[in-house]
Amino acid sequence: MNIHEYQAKELFKKYNVPTLRGHIAFTPDEAVKAAQELGGNIWVVKAQIHAGGRGLGGGVKLARSTSEVREMAAQILGMQLVTHQTGPEGKLVQKVYIEEGADIKKEYYLGLLLDRALEMPIMMASTEGGMAIEEVAHNTPEKIIKVSIDPLTGFQSFHGRKLAFGLGLPVEEINTFIKFASALYKVYMDHDAEMIEINPLVKTGDGKFLALDAKMGFDNNALYRQSQVNEMRDLSEEEPTEIEAGKFGLSYIKLDGDVGCMVNGAGLAMGTMDTINYEGGRPANFLDVGGSASAETVAKGFDIILKDPNVKAIFVNIFGGIVRCDRVANGIIEATKITNVNVPVIVRLDGTNAIEAAEILNNAGIANIVAATDLADGARKAVAAAKGE
Amino acid sequence: MSILVNKDTKVIVQGFTGKEGTFHAEQCMAYGTKIVGGVTPGKGGQEHLGQPVFNTVAEAVASTGATVSMIFVPPAFVSDAVMEAADAGITLAVIITEGAPVKDMMFAKAYAVKKDMMTIGPNCPGIITAEECKIGIMPGFIFKKGNVGLISKSGTLTYESANQVVKEGYGITTAVGIGGDPIIGLSYKQLLPMFEADPETHAIVMIGEIGGDLEIQAAAYIKEHITKPVVAFIAGQTAPAGKRMGHAGAIISGGAGTAAEKMAALEAAGVKVVVSPADIGKALAEVMKK
Numbered sequence: 218m219n220i221h222e223y224q225a226k227e228l229f230k231k232y233n234v235p236t237l238r239g240h241i242a243f244t245p246d247e248a249v250k251a252a253q254e255l256g257g258n259i260w261v262v263k264a265q266i267h268a269g270g271r272g273l274g275g276g277v278k279l280a281r282s283t284s285e286v287r288e289m290a291a292q293i294l295g296m297q298l299v300t301h302q303t304g305p306e307g308k309l310v311q312k313v314y315i316e317e318g319a320d321i322k323k324e325y326y327l328g329l330l331l332d333r334a335l336e337m338p339i340m341m342a343s344t345e346g347g348m349a350i351e352e353v354a355h356n357t358p359e360k361i362i363k364v365s366i367d368p369l370t371g372f373q374s375f376h377g378r379k380l381a382f383g384l385g386l387p388v389e390e391i392n393t394f395i396k397f398a399s400a401l402y403k404v405y406m407d408h409d410a411e412m413i414e415i416n417p418l419v420k421t422g423d424g425k426f427l428a429l430d431a432k433m434g435f436d437n438n439a440l441y442r443q444s445q446v447n448e449m450r451d452l453s454e455e456e457p458t459e460i461e462a463g464k465f466g467l468s469y470i471k472l473d474g475d476v477g478c479m480v481n482g483a484g485l486a487m488g489t490m491d492t493i494n495y496e497g498g499r500p501a502n503f504l505d506v507g508g509s510a511s512a513e514t515v516a517k518g519f520d521i522i523l524k525d526p527n528v529k530a531i532f533v534n535i536f537g538g539i540v541r542c543d544r545v546a547n548g549i550i551e552a553t554k555i556t557n558v559n560v561p562v563i564v565r566l567d568g569t570n571a572i573e574a575a576e577i578l579n580n581a582g583i584a585n586i587v588a589a590t591d592l593a594d595g596a597r598k599a600v601a602a603a604k605g606e
Numbered sequence: 607m608s609i610l611v612n613k614d615t616k617v618i619v620q621g622f623t624g625k626e627g628t629f630h631a632e633q634c635m636a637y638g639t640k641i642v643g644g645v646t647p648g649k650g651g652q653e654h655l656g657q658p659v660f661n662t663v664a665e666a667v668a669s670t671g672a673t674v675s676m677i678f679v680p681p682a683f684v685s686d687a688v689m690e691a692a693d694a695g696i697t698l699a700v701i702i703t704e705g706a707p708v709k710d711m712m713f714a715k716a717y718a719v720k721k722d723m724m725t726i727g728p729n730c731p732g733i734i735t736a737e738e739c740k741i742g743i744m745p746g747f748i749f750k751k752g753n754v755g756l757i758s759k760s761g762t763l764t765y766e767s768a769n770q771v772v773k774e775g776y777g778i779t780t781a782v783g784i785g786g787d788p789i790i791g792l793s794y795k796q797l798l799p800m801f802e803a804d805p806e807t808h809a810i811v812m813i814g815e816i817g818g819d820l821e822i823q824a825a826a827y828i829k830e831h832i833t834k835p836v837v838a839f840i841a842g843q844t845a846p847a848g849k850r851m852g853h854a855g856a857i858i859s860g861g862a863g864t865a866a867e868k869m870a871a872l873e874a875a876g877v878k879v880v881v882s883p884a885d886i887g888k889a890l891a892e893v894m895k896k
Contacts, residue, residue, distance in 0.1 A: 378616065
């Protein structure tokens with residue numbers, strides 16, 4: 218789960234990770250009020266969406282008067298902001314963050330995430346602030362300094378010194394930087410964060426460090442104990458069909474092909490997409506129906522897949538282990554009674570009681586249900602059906 | 607022969623009396639696994655499925671001589687259960703539970719390593735030595751005895767692969783479902799040498815997926831140390847970047863962890879890599895005939 222910049226900064230403030238003062242606004246009027254409350258004569262109007270690259274897309278603007286604040290907030294609110302992370306359709310901006318101006322001397326990058334190979338958090342810093350870190354890592358990897366932090370002992374000053382000297386900071390700024398990095402590590406651990414990215418981290422004219430931007434993602438498995446983070450969830454930033462699928466214990470991700478798939482198990486679901494692709498078709502989605510594959514979940518699966526108008530055929534691929542195939546077959550037949558399935562459905566059931574399942578499907582005599590013998594046969598038939606063959 | 611577990615392995619179940627623990631412990635016993643007891647705090651002294659229940663893992667180990675624990679406790683209690691097992695001298699914990707927080711596993715794994723306890727999972731189907739010992743939730747009947755070792759991040763792809771291997775006329779020594787979380791216990795790199803050393807294993811099937819770099823590490827290890835033929839499939843060739851594909855660890859982040867890079871690394875290490883999972887059995891038959 219991800220949160221907005223202004224929400225991440227709320228968490229930062231509680232841990233004394235320095236940020237600028239700012240207020241959230243949903244209308245141009247509120248934006249002006251926010252600017253007046255902040256005072257000063259320069260403000261930044263920042264679109265709040267869950268995607269990076271907002272500045273380049275025209276979602277971050279500098280205002281030198283309250284009338285400019287109004288003008289820019291009016292421009293940004295309601296726009297479909299397109300960045301390299303949103304896809305071509307962009308994301309609707311529903312709120313802007315109004316922040317005070319800052320005297321920026323230099324920009325850096327600072328990030329924290331789990332290193333899966335080391336099985337501990339790593340903190341990364343770079344002098345190339347404001348650039349996409351993936352590009353820096355690719356083009357000039359020597360400009361990224363990394364420290365791995367053993368969670369049993371936590372963040373130590375030497376971690377901070379290694380990063381600070383690596384960034385070429387003058388001696389008198391080292392302790393300020395260590396304090397910043399140490400507080401950030403605490404934010405990360407205390408909230409079960411998956412990643413924190415500050416890009417840019419800025420140094421001001423008076424030698425202070427500030428999180429000018431803030432991006433945070435969290436471990437979904439830990440949300441049950443992170444009530445504060447949970448309250449920050451913005452459902453309007455997520456795919457409605459993915460949310461709905463989640464309510465029924467289904468894991469769904471929309472793709473852009475025309476062969477819908479319904480599979481038990483995440484690995485086999487990915488493998489099914491790959492098989493469809495291998496057989497010359499294009500998968501319309503990832504869908505893991507989980508272990509039970511009951512009539513209700515299968516019916517819900519059909520509903521969700523068929524919300525996508527591109528879907529021309531559906532491949533149901535179930536490997537029955539503990540769940541018996543005959544029960545799944547009955548589930549599929551029941552599901553076609555609950556919901557209207559108007560495309561060919563290719564069904565491959567293998568594993569426990571597969572023979573009984575094939576009989577059940579054949580005897581049901583439903584015109585648009587086609588049985589397949591194995592994974593390759595099912596994928597081939599589904600691809601052909603989607604092509605109208 | 608086999609790796610890690612066999613017909614003599616004594617197993618306890620943590621979360622023994624719960625719904626999942628009960629159902630699967632029963633299935634494992636029916637398969638032939640020596641389940642010698644279980645742990646449910648507060649229910650010590652009772653009997654469940656004909657076996658003793660203990661309050662602590664330490665008591666269970668002292669009384670039964672168990673060396674392996676199968677863990678079914680709810681996600682919030684997984685790290686505690688793993689550490690208790692490690693503290694009690696268990697040598698292998700098989701963690702079936704799905705949904706354990708990453709931070710908890712980070713601490714639990716570090717503690718297990720310190721106590722010399724191996725772990726499998728979490729969020730995995732478990733481990734099975736064909737026709738001898740099943741510690742997990744896989745349908746046992748698919749795994750006919752034979753000469754193929756199997757390592758997989760995915761449950762249903764494990765069943766799919768084992769099924770294809772059997773249909774080609776071969777069978778399985780041991781199959782290990784290592785799980786698809788960001789932090790897992792035994793991985794390819796630790797399991798490959800075990801299969802290499804097992805005289806009954808003649809070939810290895812490895813199933814990977816997008817996210818992380820365990821498969822790349824495996825490729826480097828295979829190149830240097832593995833003489834037996836290896837067949838591999840990497841799931842998620844068609845998965846979009848930045849999207850989590852069901853498993854917590856199955857995500858291409860920052861352009862890294864793609865199926866393409868893993869397939870290339872494995873191919874360069876001399877592994878027979880199949881593009882379609884439907885070809886795993888066929889590819890295995892080919893390398894076995896060589």
